Amino acid sequence: MTELTQQQFFEQLSQAVVDQDETLAEKIATIIVRNGLDCAKAIETGLGGGMAKVGQLYETGEYFIPDLLVCADTVQNAAAILRTGLLQNPLSKGRVVLGTIFGDTHDIGKNIVALFLNSAGYEVLDLGKDVSAHLFVDEAVKWNADIIAVSTLMTTTMKNIKEVIDLLVAENKRNRFRVMVGGKPISHDFATKIKADGYANNAVQAVKLLDDTISKLRRNER
């Protein structure tokens, strides 16, 4: 197995997610870490890519909810192993409060974003899923966060994100935090419409977005 190229490992990892083979996914993740391969890419293309294929199978009626649950477990367990191989940056670039908005329990993409931000040097307070607007705001204040990052996977819960922004405005705290949004149904237009500060459609772009935002913030603070 060690004779495979990095790309082949990622493809096998992706296939293990689709095949719901938790044991194989964990085995491949361990090999990737032990061989010093690119764990960030393994998460994004192997696990994220696998889950994207699973989504298509669900949408074409080949997979059902129980399949999705096993695939989700496969992703989370393999991600926990790959996480140990991500570079840790001891200096904090900034503090991010992250969660999935209330009404929504999807957390795979949000967890991947958390891993990427963490390995890029951000301190991340992950509030989990089904998070109320109040909890986002209260924790961001308590923790003196720079960014509030909100995820949702459902069109039906997109509107709930606006409640976080409305609450910040109502409590006169809108200028204290930058609000970033993401998740499959979210778009730039939607982000602009609800007056969020930024949007990214994957974890790599999320890091870029935060890097740009934080450097602008720091420049203005000087």
Ligand code: B12
């Ligand atoms: C896996 C899955 C589940 C799993 C979730 C497991 C888990 N722990 O998350 C389970 C089986 C539990 C589930 C349940 C449900 N699901 Co579901 N699920 C999916 C599925 C197939 C894949 C989602 C996924 O994990 N994608 C992979 C990840 C890696 O991608 P991602 O989340 O988009 O994240 C990336 C980017 O978006 C971005 N990103 C994500 N968050 C953020 C945040 C920020 C700030 C930024 C910058 C970027 C960012 O970066 C991520 C990494 O690159 C999708 C279909 C699909 N094709 O998306 C349906 C889907 C989202 N589910 C759907 C539905 C309807 C449900 C249920 C209501 C089903 C039911 N009848 O019970 C329930 C939800 C109940 C609830 N109230 O929450 C619908 C939503 C439809 C809609 N209204 O929009 C979808 C679209 C399927 C469909 N076509 O019908 N689901």
